[in-house]
Amino acid sequence: MEDMSKETGGKFFYAGDTLNSNELVDVFASLTTSDGDPTQQTIQLESLGFPVSGSGLFSGTVSIDKTIGNNTAFLILYEQKPPPTILVESPSGQQFVTFKPDPLGNSLTLNIPGTAEAGKWTYNITNKGNAQTMSITATSRAVSADVPPVTVKTHMNQQSSNGAKAMVVFAEVSQNGLPVILADVRATLESDAGDKQDIKLEDNGAGADAFRNDGIYSKYFTKMKGGKYNLKVRVQNENGKAKFSLRRHSGAMYIPGYVVDGKLELNPPKPSVGEEDLVADVGIFSRTAIGESFTVNLSPGVPTATKFPPNTITDLNAELVKDRVLLTWTAPGEDLDQGTASEYEIRYSEDPDVVRSNFSNAHLINSSNLLPSESGSSEQLSFTPNHGTMGNGTTLFFAVKAVDKDMLSSETSNLAQVSSRLIFPPNKITDLNAELVKDRVLLNWTAPGDDFDKGTASEYEIRYSEDPDVLND
Numbered sequence: 001m002e003d004m005s006k007e008t009g010g011k012f013f014y015a016g017d018t019l020n021s022n023e024l025v026d027v028f029a030s031l032t033t034s035d036g037d038p039t040q041q042t043i044q045l046e047s048l049g050f051p052v053s054g055s056g057l058f059s060g061t062v063s064i065d066k067t068i069g070n071n072t073a074f075l076i077l078y079e080q081k082p083p084p085t086i087l088v089e090s091p092s093g094q095q096f097v098t099f100k101p102d103p104l105g106n107s108l109t110l111n112i113p114g115t116a117e118a119g120k121w122t123y124n125i126t127n128k129g130n131a132q133t134m135s136i137t138a139t140s141r142a143v144s145a146d147v148p149p150v151t152v153k154t155h156m157n158q159q160s161s162n163g164a165k166a167m168v169v170f171a172e173v174s175q176n177g178l179p180v181i182l183a184d185v186r187a188t189l190e191s192d193a194g195d196k197q198d199i200k201l202e203d204n205g206a207g208a209d210a211f212r213n214d215g216i217y218s219k220y221f222t223k224m225k226g227g228k229y230n231l232k233v234r235v236q237n238e239n240g241k242a243k244f245s246l247r248r249h250s251g252a253m254y255i256p257g258y259v260v261d262g263k264l265e266l267n268p269p270k271p272s273v274g275e276e277d278l279v280a281d282v283g284i285f286s287r288t289a290i291g292e293s294f295t296v297n298l299s300p301g302v303p304t305a306t307k308f309p310p311n312t313i314t315d316l317n318a319e320l321v322k323d324r325v326l327l328t329w330t331a332p333g334e335d336l337d338q339g340t341a342s343e344y345e346i347r348y349s350e351d352p353d354v355v356r357s358n359f360s361n362a363h364l365i366n367s368s369n370l371l372p373s374e375s376g377s378s379e380q381l382s383f384t385p386n387h388g389t390m391g392n393g394t395t396l397f398f399a400v401k402a403v404d405k406d407m408l409s410s411e412t413s414n415l416a417q418v419s420s421r422l423i424f425p426p427n428k429i430t431d432l433n434a435e436l437v438k439d440r441v442l443l444n445w446t447a448p449g450d451d452f453d454k455g456t457a458s459e460y461e462i463r464y465s466e467d468p469d470v471l472n473d
Contacts, residue, residue, distance in 0.1 A: 002252035003050065018040065018230045026332035031318065032407070037145075038148045038149060038151050038176075039142035039146075039148055039149070040141070040142070040145075040372060041141070041142075042071070042138070042139050042141055043064060043139060043140055043149050043151070043157070043287065044138075044289065045063070045068075045140055045286050045288065046062045046136060046285065046286060046288055047135070047136075047137045047138075047232070047288045047290075048135060048137075049134075049135040050133065050135070051131065051132070051133050051134075052084075052125070052127040052131065052132060052133070053093070053127065054127060054129065054130050054131050055127060055128070056127045057124075057126050058124075058125045058264055059123065059124045059125070059129075060122070060123055060128075060133070061120045061122050061123075061158045062074075062120070062121045062123070062421070063121075063236070063237075063284050063286040064116045064117065064118050064121060064140060065118060065150065065282075065320060066118050066143070066283055067097070067118075067142060067143060067148070067285075068141060068143055069116040069117070069118065069134060069140060069143040069148050070115055070116075070140065070142065071111075071139075071140060071411040072116035072138075072139070072140040073109060073110065073139050074086075074088055074109070074136065074138050075107060075109050075136070075137045075268060076099070076108045076109075076134060077106060077107050077134060077135045078107075078108075078134045079106065079133055080129055081103075081105075081144040082128045082431045083101060083106070084128055084134065085097075085126050085128060086108060086110070086123065086124070086126075087123065087124045088091035088110055088121060088123045089121065089122045089123075089337065090116070090119075090121055091117050091119030092117060092119075093179070094106055094117075096110055096112070099107075104201055108310070112327075115143055115402065116140060120284070123136065123190040124251045137393070148175060150173065150174070150235075150282065150285050150287060151175070151181055151287070152172070152173050152232060152287045153171070153175060153289060153291075154169070154172075154187070154215055154232075154233040154289050154290065155170055155291040155292060156168065156170070156221070156231060156292070156294050157170065157292070159294045159295070160294060160296070160297065161224060161294070161296050161297070162296075162299070163296060163297075163299075163304070163306055164306050165300045165371040166218070166219040166221060166222050166302055166308055166335075167224065167294070168201060168208045168219070168220055168221065168222045169187045169189070169218060169219050169220075169233075170201075170216060170217070171217045171218070171235070172215060172216050172217075173185065173214050173215050173217065173229055173235055178215075179213070179216070179244070179245040180215050180245075180282055181213045181214075181238065181241070181243055181244075181245045182213075182241045182242045182243055183217075183235050183241075183242040184235070184238070185200070185201040185233060186198060187205075187219070187233045188203055188222060188231075188232045188233075188234070189229050189231055190230055190232075191225060191226075191228060191229045191296075192228045192229075193225065193226075194225040194393075195225050195227065197221075197223060197262075199219050199221065199342050201219045201233070201428075202217060202376055203215065203216065203217045203339075205330070205335025206313070206330035207220060207252045207311045207332065207333070207375065208311070208337055212315075213245055216463055219247040219337060220311070220336040220337050220338060222308050222335040222336055222338050224296045224304065224305065225296065225298070225304055226297060226365070227295070228277040228293055228294075228295050229295070231292070231294070232275060232290045232291075232292045232317050233288070233289050233290070234284075234286070234288050234289065234376070235286065235287040235288075235289075236286045237283070237285050237286075238286075240281065240284055241302065242281075242282040242285075243282060243397075249433065262380075266357040280287075287347070305362060306420075307335065307408065308336050308408075309335075309402075309404060309409055309410050310333055310334065310402035310403070310408070310410040311333060311337045311375075311402075311410060312334075312411040313332055313400050313402065313410065313413035314412070314413065314414050315329055315330050315382070316398065316399065316400055316413045316414050316416040317329065318330045318396075318416035318417060318418045319418060320396050320420065321382070323384060324383060325382070325384070325385060325396070325398070326380060326381075327346065327380065327382075327383075327398060327400075327416065328374070328378065328379065328383045329375040329400060329413070330376060330377060331373045331376060331378070331379050331402075332402045332410060333375030334404045334405065336394075338375060339374070339375060340372055340373065340374045340375065341372040341375075341402040341404055341410075342372065342403055342404050342405065343362070343367075343368075343372065343402075343403045344367050344370060344398075344400055344401070344402055345367075345401045345403060346364070346367050346398065346400050347359055347360075347363060347396055347399060348365065348385065348397060348398045348399075349361075349362040349363060349396070350395065350396060351397070351399070352397040352415055355398070355412070355415060356412065356415060357400045359399060359412050365383055367376065367381055372466075386413055394416055394420045395418070395420075396417065397415050397416070398418075399413050399414070399416070400412075400418065424451040425447045426448035426450065426451075426452065427449060427452040427453045428448070429445050430449055431445055431446050431458040432445045433445065443462070
């Protein structure tokens with residue numbers, strides 16, 4: 001089947017035969033909702049498999065947001081009879097207990113009449129027989145053709161790997177083309193051998209993520225084992241922090257600099273989205289999406305993928321605070337953007353080519369007291385350069401490498417730079433005028449600045465003499 005999908009340009013999905021991951025339902029749902037007008041598509045809100053003990057209870061919530069609510073349905077699958085009893089309750093307290101049974105398919109379906117109420121819906125599923133595995137799937141459609149719903153698309157950067165190179169998980173969250181940022185996005189990757197990994201995807205512009213706050217969440221997949229994998233992504237905004245972002249990015253990789261005639265030319269700092277780019281709150285919502293399955297083919301006798309170094313730091317920033325340099329960056333991981341690195345190697349030079357091309361020859365900064373934080377955390381280091389001085393107009397260039405416990409080192413980070421401010425005196429006063437008013441001398445002139453004609457001077461020194469040559473010296 002996988003070969004056939006490659007030959008025909010189709011899609012490949014792997015689905016196990018248990019309800020625990022609800023894979024088969026997810027596959028058919030994705031095939032019916034992947035194309036066309038989003039206002040006419042079925043949106044998957046929840047898809048969850050779970051074990052329930054004899055006479056056990058399983059409870060949960062599903063969020064219906066303001067963009068959806070039509071054709072809302074709950075589907076429960078169970079392994080063995082008798083069927084469970086189910087209670088679904090709307091945000092206002094209306095209860096639904098009558099489900100349409102399908103004894104041959106071991107399923108129960110609830111179709112909410114009209115437009116489902118926006119807010120948190122709760123469900124309680126009580127097992128009436130022996131311990132078994134069940135699943136729940138909740139779906140809905142747009143409340144209006146004029147209001148496209150929030151949608152999620154997910155995929156891997158490649159459909160197969162031999163373990164030599166890390167794979168990347170992507171999830172794009174948007175509404176009508178606008179990126180949805182600050183959402184909680186988590187991917188589940190499960191193999192046919194039962195190996196399961198949950199990964200929190202980030203939109204922070206670090207590690208596998210190209211741009212911060214562009215609505216595309218990503219993370220490296222490093223702990224690969226051989227087998228066929230399926231991919232499921234859950235997106236939630238239960239805390240209400242998610243927002244729309246007005247800015248759209250091209251998706252092109254950020255290049256920190258380039259070489260012209262043997263000289264390094266630096267690009268502007270990597271762009272990010274600030275508070276001024278946030279448009280509006282999205283509101284509470286939940287979504288589930290699956291991507292195509294993929295395969296990991298490791299060499300015989302190799303149980304896991306290659307060991308990876310920390311990811312390259314791409315957002316190093318430097319600023320001068322009085323006589324100290326403050327460096328900030330996003331922490332990489334032990335394996336690319338997973339885990340926690342062991343140490344940092346931070347160097348600087350007045351020559352950017354030394355930092356970029358001969359990193360070990362640049363001045364080393366003592367960072368032994370800085371213990372790396374978990375991947376994705378904000379790091380900072382403040383220090384006074386001890387090789388040379390920050391003289392008037394001096395520019396220093398900085399870069400960082402992260403090292404893991406196996407002494408594998410990341411690539412050199414982007415270059416950050418600081419320059420000491422050029423200090424200029426106040427401009428010359430050219431319109432000084434003096435006149436005698438009764439028995440007093442009145443002087444008037446146009447005020448100069450702190451730096452030439454910019455700012456405000458601190459004080460004046462005013463002198464006089466009967467000999468003009470004395471004042472001209």
